[in-house]
Amino acid sequence: MEIELTNISIEGSESSRRALLEDINIQLNSGEITLLLGCTGSGKTTLLQTLAGLKPPDAGSITIDGMPFWKEGKVKQSILLQMGLVFQFPEQQLFARNIQREFIYSLRPYRLSESQQQEQITKAVNQWDPPISPELERRFHLDRSPFALSGGEKRRLGLALGMVTNPHWLLLDEPSAGLEGQSVGLLLDALEQHRQTGGGCVVATHDLDTFLPCADRVLLLQEGRLIADLTPRELHDRPELLEQTGIGLPPSMRLAQQMRVAGFDLSFTGMTPEEMSESIVQSTLVEVGLRNESKAAMGAAITVAESDDVIENIEGANPKLLPNTLTHSGGLYGVMDPRLKWILYILLVTAAMLQQRWLGLTLTLMPVVAALAVLPRQTLAGCMKLMKPLLFFFIISTALSGTTLSTEGGGLHFGFSLMQAEGTLLNVYRLFIVTLASLWFSLTTPYGRMVEGLNWVLGIGKKIRLPVASFALAVSLIFRFIPMIWSEWQRFSLIVRARGKVALRPNTVRIRDLGPMVIPLLMALFQRAEDMTIAMEMRKVREHSMLGARSSLLVWSKRDTWISMAGLIGFVLLVWVRQL
Known part of the structure; x- marks a missing residue:
């Protein structure tokens, strides 16, 4: 075969x-x-x-x-x-x-x-x-x-x-x-x-x-x-x-190189310790006249070989958490100041939370969709895959909230209230807009720039002795977990498909396989959270972290000023729409 x-x-x-x-x-x-x-x-x-x-x-x-x-x-x-x-x-x-x-x-x-x-x-x-x-x-x-x-x-x-x-x-x-x-x-x-x-x-x-x-x-x-x-x-x-290719040589090849440098040529290079021993013996017998010189070379080479035994060739195993993001690109989002992104995000979320009608929420959704639309095609496709289960959850929540149950007439009667369902749908629609905005922010902002920008935004709170350091750390970790969940979901869906061996289109998972996928997924996320906590402790992240300090990551340009002014105008318009 x-x-x-x-x-x-x-x-x-x-x-x-x-x-x-x-x-x-x-x-x-x-x-x-x-x-x-x-x-x-x-x-x-x-x-x-x-x-x-x-x-x-x-x-x-x-x-x-x-x-x-x-x-x-x-x-x-x-x-x-x-x-x-x-x-x-x-x-x-x-x-x-x-x-x-x-x-x-x-x-x-x-x-x-x-x-x-x-x-x-x-x-x-x-x-x-x-x-x-x-x-x-x-x-x-x-x-x-x-x-x-x-x-x-x-x-x-x-x-x-x-x-x-x-x-x-x-x-x-x-x-x-x-x-x-x-x-x-x-x-x-x-x-x-x-x-x-x-x-x-x-x-x-x-x-x-x-x-x-x-x-x-x-x-x-x-x-x-x-x-x-x-x-x-x-x-x-x-x-x-x-x-x-940067892989490095195994001990047998390094030993052969060291022995050549010492003036001792092997008749052949062995791939195992046994073959190397045989090669050394044969080469020694052939070069009888050089035994004295060879002993010194072999002693040095064997020392190198023994030290090589403790060297392990370990591949960097941490998966790339953001394979399809723009965090390292040089486009518009890559050069935008993170403080500007925080300002736009806060304004948009605030506007969404203030809306109480469908028209206002839909108008709030439009800039979010426009911001996501300019992402690379593969990144946008990944966003759609992430949104599908979320939309399914919203639909189920709306259907359940509208379901009514009564016992009039001595029996159970099921009904459906459009008013209740509409109220729930309005709330989940608002949550959906906020989720999309959070996803855009996390996909376009490297973690370090995100933290620096948040530290600047919260710098005023530090002056009045508010515990903004803990808040900044918590918010940053939440945003870090948004793309991490996406990446881990993709990874475990591949594992389940490999074990399930069913003919499916790419990136598709059967409902019956959700259990075998979700349980390892949650355990992996818990482990990631624990690792991040330990890392923060080791790096001594404390309340006295420098908030609001100037950083090379923070470079405000004239374009950022114009974008922020446009964002403020948009926020005012959305608030005005709420009054209509």
Whole structure:
């Protein structure tokens, strides 16, 4: 079974100014372990998600045994069932009350009988949680809560959930990150078994020490482009490729370089400690006349090798929270002073809260829509996806508020009050306008500029000893969480689609999958909130923070003055409309 990618390109956000993948041509073969190497942002994760059928290419085609992946905007379920994508943080997908339910959810799309399900679950547990001794209980007890496991055990369970379905293609994103030595050994054994049974495997990694010795092929990515397609041995002969892309050399290559500098040439470069030892011995026997000089060189090189053993190649794992925002662009919103944005935001929200009629609220909505309309197309599309569930919530709230219940005549009578529903709809309409304004503000203002602008706005309060520092911090964090929730929602929707393996259009989630998505989503957001709190404590954010201090981030221009005057005029007009 072969997967062929022909001229695959995936566009990035308009503010990133480059493609995520550009003109990729690859043929992946069964029975091979293929490594994807590259720095953070090189396109490894995007390529894996494209292979898994989660991201449609903007150009090019993907086929499996000559059959196209995408048809009418969807990937056939028969193809999805052959793909096993394990994300970079597999432990974050856990949601069920016990481990048994986690396995059953992963196996549900395959429509197996109960006995077949239990057989595959038992096989996965034996593979990823082998018994150490009869006295010690296994960690993956099926009735145990997955949240009772340690961090490394959760990650190992996440890998087991990805492989319990026996997919033909394993797509692994940094699978060795956070695993101890024993778990890495289990992972390598699983990959070898998968290769022997004829399955294909694609591993995105920075852990060259672990995966290069067992790989059949290496694909090197740089800024979305494929710059090399070669074997591990050929890569060892061309270490400059790794240095060119900024990945860095594994210990075996660095040891060989150090020994060459010391005047000791190896007969070949080994990819494992055992191969390196053999190479050193053979080279020593060949150069008998240089033994004395070689000893000194080997001693220095071995010292370097021992120090390299403690160096880990860890990829920066924090996901980009704002992949499609304008926070780093140089357009109109990028050069606007953050104080101006705060002033406009406060004026607009105040005007919206003062409106009591449909006409006034609609007029208040118009500048918000105009401000959002000039966002890049991809960012605007993301806003629409975020607004859909919110609109659904508003509609349900309005319908429930208008529902009436009475017991006249001795029975239950349901009715509907248009007056009650209209009152609720007016309030949620106002909330919708404020939410859109908040979304615009958070998407167009970097966090640091937002805080600086708020500090200036609240500077007057500090002079009269109001606790404005705590207020500024709270408001800033709230705005920080708006795009964070959006980003996390997108990430967990991909995870659920990868596990659910149902033929859906991109960025679509079934209602039945909301539970498996929302629970990990909330836990991730709680963890983010805790991390931010700890970070604030470590940076000693206190009441005596400098509020209102001048900063290089605050540069007020004449254009800002004219915009602020226009905003004030608009605010006056909206207040005047309220009186009509």
